[in-house]
Amino acid sequence: MPIYKHSDVLGFAEFRIPLKSKTKLIKFFNKLQAYVFNRVGFLLFKQNTLEVKFQLLTEDSIGVKSCSNLKEELEFIDINKSLDLTRKNIINLAKNQLFNQFDSFYFQEYEYLPAHHTWVGQILLQDIKIKNLLKNKKIFICGSPSNKRLGPFHHSLECSNSIKFNKNKKYFD
Amino acid sequence: MVKYKSKIERNFKQQIFDLLTSNNLLDKIRISDHFIGSLGTISFNEAVRKDFIKNSFANMIFQRKILCQFISILMC
Numbered sequence: 138m139p140i141y142k143h144s145d146v147l148g149f150a151e152f153r154i155p156l157k158s159k160t161k162l163i164k165f166f167n168k169l170q171a172y173v174f175n176r177v178g179f180l181l182f183k184q185n186t187l188e189v190k191f192q193l194l195t196e197d198s199i200g201v202k203s204c205s206n207l208k209e210e211l212e213f214i215d216i217n218k219s220l221d222l223t224r225k226n227i228i229n230l231a232k233n234q235l236f237n238q239f240d241s242f243y244f245q246e247y248e249y250l251p252a253h254h255t256w257v258g259q260i261l262l263q264d265i266k267i268k269n270l271l272k273n274k275k276i277f278i279c280g281s282p283s284n285k286r287l288g289p290f291h292h293s294l295e296c297s298n299s300i301k302f303n304k305n306k307k308y309f310d
Numbered sequence: 311m312v313k314y315k316s317k318i319e320r321n322f323k324q325q326i327f328d329l330l331t332s333n334n335l336l337d338k339i340r341i342s343d344h345f346i347g348s349l350g351t352i353s354f355n356e357a358v359r360k361d362f363i364k365n366s367f368a369n370m371i372f373q374r375k376i377l378c379q380f381i382s383i384l385m386c
Contacts, residue, residue: 138362150349152357178364186351187363197340203331213341224345232349239360241353249347257341266333287342 138238139289140193140231148193148289150231154180155188189235189242192253193227194289195220199252213252224249256287 138150154171158164174180200216215221228249235242261267262284270276285292330336357363 148344152352152362155351184354187354187357188351189349190346191349192344192346194342194344196342199341199343201336201339201341203327203336211336216340228347228349235349235352239352239356241356243350243352245348245350247348249345251345252341252343253346254344255341256343257339260338260340261335264333264335264338266329267335270329287344289344291344 138235140191140227140234142227142230146289147227147230148191150189150191150235152187153190154184155186186243191228191231192289193224193231194287195223195227196287198223199255224251254287254291256285256292259284259286 140147140149154167154174156164156167156171158167170181198216198220200214201211202214204210204212217223232244236244262271267276271278285296288295354363
């Protein structure tokens with residue numbers, strides 16, 4: 138189910154078979170059942186509830202800085218110091234949309250996992266020094282960065298398709 | 311040999327790092343990301359009714375089509 142902010146798609150909520158159980162055997166069976174259902178679409182036993190998972194997008198909100206101890210290491214920083222708040226607002230938006238759509242929706246707040254997929258690179262590619270290094274073949278890019286923007290969905294398929302349909306374009310020498 | 315290799319790696323890393331810091335590129339870098347998590351639960355029946363889950367096999371069982379056939383075979 139897509140999650141919207143005005144008319145933009147921010148991400149999606151999906152429904153999964155709950156895997157949590159106190160008994161190891163039931164947990165194993167649930168995992169097996171979820172695997173079969175995700176691959177084939179057949180469910181062997183009817184469930185009472187489904188778990189609601191989400192994947193949502195925050196654009197250009199994380200910066201990097203060098204670690205004070207190790208000069209070669211980088212760490213992620215929150216540039217506006219309001220990333221947690223932004224994420225909470227987006228989660229609330231998703232929550233309201235689910236409440237509107239489903240009468241049986243029961244909200245339970247869990248901690249989220251940030252930076253599940255990350256994407257960066259437009260600014261690096263626009264820099265003259267980097268541009269010249271790339272032009273003179275002093276550096277090569279393997280994978281990210283690219284001029285693409287991270288959309289609400291996973292970018293792997295989009296990237297693989299763009300490579301597939303541009304077979305003549307040389308990515309590496 | 312190992313030392314030589316690691317020295318090249320170290321130099322390369324340092325050069326990249328210097329390039330990023332000297333040009334103030336580090337401050338300009340912005341990363342987009344996805345965050346994932348769980349929001350709660352919904353009822354299975356509602357998800358099926360609203361066509362969010364297509365579950366033909368489970369529906370067949372609970373419409374008792376297969377179950378009735380199975381019992382009738384057993385009875386025979």
